[in-house]
Amino acid sequence: MPSPTGDPFLLTPGPLTTAIETKEAMLHDWGSRDAGFIETNARVRQRVLAIANAADTHVCVPMQGSGTFAVEATLGTLVPRQGKSLILINGAYGKRMAKILDYMNRAYVTLETPEDSAPDPDDVDAILADDGDISHVIMVHCETTSGILNPVEKISEICAGHGRSLIIDAMSAFGAIQIDAKKIRFDAVMASSNKCLEGVPGMGFSIIRKTSLEDCKGNAHSLSLDLFDQWQAMEANNQWRFTPPTHVIAAFAKALDLYEAEGGQPGRLARYAANCKILVDGMRDLGFKTLLPDQLQAPIIVTFHMAADPKFDFQRFYDGLKDKGFVIYPGKLTVADSFRIGCIGQLGETEMNGALEAVRQTLSEMGVTSGAPA
Numbered sequence: 001m002p003s004p005t006g007d008p009f010l011l012t013p014g015p016l017t018t019a020i021e022t023k024e025a026m027l028h029d030w031g032s033r034d035a036g037f038i039e040t041n042a043r044v045r046q047r048v049l050a051i052a053n054a055a056d057t058h059v060c061v062p063m064q065g066s067g068t069f070a071v072e073a074t075l076g077t078l079v080p081r082q083g084k085s086l087i088l089i090n091g092a093y094g095k096r097m098a099k100i101l102d103y104m105n106r107a108y109v110t111l112e113t114p115e116d117s118a119p120d121p122d123d124v125d126a127i128l129a130d131d132g133d134i135s136h137v138i139m140v141h142c143e144t145t146s147g148i149l150n151p152v153e154k155i156s157e158i159c160a161g162h163g164r165s166l167i168i169d170a171m172s173a174f175g176a177i178q179i180d181a182k183k184i185r186f187d188a189v190m191a192s193s194n195k196c197l198e199g200v201p202g203m204g205f206s207i208i209r210k211t212s213l214e215d216c217k218g219n220a221h222s223l224s225l226d227l228f229d230q231w232q233a234m235e236a237n238n239q240w241r242f243t244p245p246t247h248v249i250a251a252f253a254k255a256l257d258l259y260e261a262e263g264g265q266p267g268r269l270a271r272y273a274a275n276c277k278i279l280v281d282g283m284r285d286l287g288f289k290t291l292l293p294d295q296l297q298a299p300i301i302v303t304f305h306m307a308a309d310p311k312f313d314f315q316r317f318y319d320g321l322k323d324k325g326f327v328i329y330p331g332k333l334t335v336a337d338s339f340r341i342g343c344i345g346q347l348g349e350t351e352m353n354g355a356l357e358a359v360r361q362t363l364s365e366m367g368v369t370s371g372a373p374a
């Protein structure tokens with residue numbers, strides 16, 4: 001099934017399939033001091049804040065690079081050098097934040113739960129009650145390793161009750177799953193231009209409580225990743241300190257137009273939820289089993305157990321789908337053999353049904369009659 005550009009559809013956690021208009025928005029060159037570019041940049045920052053209903057309390061500080069750059073910049077800027085954090089881990093992206101703090105030599109403890117279970121808010125409550133040194137709780141919203149949705153609202157209430165700061169890696173959920181700064185108290189939410197906002201990759205951003213960021217001068221471990229400095233410079237003249245990802249920002253502005261035209265967060269969530277349902281129902285009909293029960297599944301990316309049939313070979317399955325125009329993703333779980341199929345990006349009913357048809361055909365080519373796991 002061909003996409004408008006002839007490229008395969010990306011049913012992955014990103015980079016994702018983007019709209020043709022978003023790609024076309026990059027067909028120009030801008031100087032970093034170009035007035036039109038500066039205005040676009042300022043508008044993009046405002047629009048991102050509006051998605052989180054955070055314009056009164058927070059600022060949006062963008063960062064060049066992939067999402068991890070924004071995560072590392074946020075942790076380096078906000079977590080005090082002498083502070084202590086609690087990191088909630090149930091997958092690779094929680095673990096990555098621990099690794100980031102290791103690089104910076106900043107103290108932390110972890111609450112680790114299995115990849116198919118969300119952290120228990122009562123456990124977080126007990127840890128915070130017990131350890132008054134913990135200043136920051138750090139968690140992932142949708143842990144893309146499995147696709148699980150973690151309970152940010154409840155954890156945020158607990159953090160607020162104990163007077164601790166909350167930092168949320170919402171990379172794979174932001175824009176589709178609501179985070180409203182008026183309802184969820186957080187010091188920072190990190191996300192990227194790609195993922196659910198459907199821009200092109202190359203830029204992350206952090207939505208940071210202004211009063212917290214004001215206290216962070218000189219705290220960062222790195223010049224290029226210093227979000228206080230990035231913010232101050234951008235507030236002064238709306239320019240980036242170093243070469244801006246001009247094309248990424250232009251594409252992001254167009255992607256935000258399309259996002260708003262789709263009805264913003266509720267509209268985007270509705271399309272992704274419909275995609276997820278088509279996918280999960282169709283795969284279950286073929287015998288496949290999801291890792292997660294439906295109530296823990298975010299409509300972002302779905303992990304399926306590997307089929308037990310000895311004729312099922314993942315590389316052949318992957319290649320067969322790719323030949324038919326659909327790219328999926330290997331699993332990232334440490335506990336079970338699995339693969340993942342994403343529901344996000346410029347994909348709708350037609351593409352999801354096309355992907356299922358490609359799965360059916362590929363199974364039949366391999367002689368596999370059921371996707372059931374062992």
Ligand SMILES: Cc1ncc(COP(=O)(O)O)c(C=O)c1O
Nearest residue numbers: 013066067068093144169171172
């Ligand atoms: C939850 C989460 N955090 C962080 C990242 C890292 O983003 P990147 O690969 O763009 O550095 C990802 C990427 O998928 C993610 O899903």
